[in-house]
Amino acid sequence: MPEEGEEESRLLLRFAAPCDPALIAKWITYQVINTERQEWRCGHEAAYRYRQREGGLDVPYEHVEPEGAFPLGRWLSDQRRAYRAGTMTGERAAELEELGIVWDTADAGFATNLGAARAYYELHGTLAAPRGATILDTAIGQWLTNVRRPSGLGKDPVRAERRVAQLSAVDPDWNPGALGWTVDWQRHYTYLTQFLAEGARLTAIVPGVTRHGDDIGRWLAIQQRNWDRLNEEQQHRLGTLGVKKAPRARKAAPKTATKSGPRAGGEAFQKGLQALAQYIEREGRLPGRSAVEELPDGPHRVGIWVGNQKARRDKLDQTQRAALAELGIDWATG
Template sequence: MTGERAAELEELGIVWDTADHGFETNLGAARAYYELHGTLAAPRGATILDIAIGQWLTNIRRPGGLGKDQGRARRRAAALAAIVPDWNPGERGWTVDWQRHYAYLAQLLAEGARMTAVVPGVTRHGEDVGRWLATQRRNWDRLNAEQQQRLGELGVKKAPRARRAPAKTAAAFPGAARGQRGLPERP
């Protein structure tokens, strides 16, 4: 068959490679999800345009998920990276959940929210960004350097260490030495 004839058939809707066609359909849904959420860090159950986009993204992030053919896999990865470079957060050393919350925090701040106002209970797309932020600040030393840098660029800082109350001593409780804590002293 000539290239001209093949092009005519393609114009009529003939699909030569169903795998590529399916990928392109899902890629269109990924673009729509990104337009709505500003990230491809979709939860596994997310759907858009009647496509289970969260499950599809989970599947393609797995080793070999973009296909066995290395050339095809590179082209597909490039198409996803053209939507957002962080489409596969595992390659950066953090989870999809972390990426999604980070993106939502960045959006809240870009829309004018003050960092001090992002407290537990502040949500975006049903995700508690305030609680996540408090956890990041508290567990700062567990984050990798790039996570700390990205959060720092948004103005997030490590939570100050909580002051410990001085330990109570036996002398603070009259009669404690005799095992009578809280009981009045014997005359």
């Protein structure tokens, strides 16, 4: 059967004078309309087949349907563009919605990741996930890192504000950087809070006490020792848990320095120790060999410094070994 308008266009072409531009233009219009209708019908049928086969219309842009080699992914992208521009008819929009089309794929992707974030929070009690954390086959740590970055929630201020509210509903402290501390600090603080809520004594949380692979005891010791480096809110939060600043250590009796190694109070050793403590407090782990830490007097190659101390560990005195062990250097206790 001829398509709608085909018979009329044939008559127009048959009886039109060869040079009649008005009739020729009308015939071309009919042809364009018919082609567009055919493409819509092909696209709708391809979308229907895809949904029946895959259970939804989450179609990659480059996807081509095998039957008829129809570029379904590109076609659906064109339909979303027409919908946003307001050039799509209500009837067509309703047909696509009946098939389950998602008009805003960005919001759909955010919703999927937000669901994974809720699952992570239920397990850990925080959204301060390490960058490599995964859950429900989602790289949730990297996603959270991305959304914390400037414009990570999108350039549309209304959408960004809505997404902030959604994340805050899961975890009010989802973005520790806005509070003045790191993701690692927030995660360790949360785990410490959980230990205490479960009935653990603060004095029992010593180096080696871990939760989800993080050494909470060592982190706690660092917070107490570096109390003055914490901001007011950090001190307040720890203070409500009963954490206090570590008492000032008594000065050890002066010892005769050996010629084979650095003195415990030697400036080079103390600078290295300071850089190491600062790095661990910020990163929550020991530095790699290439790590460099900034101190007021300039950069210190803290990773190489730790390696050098390990190489001369037999020459370190007891005070130096104890200072390193307190920061979590395992070989210093051997």
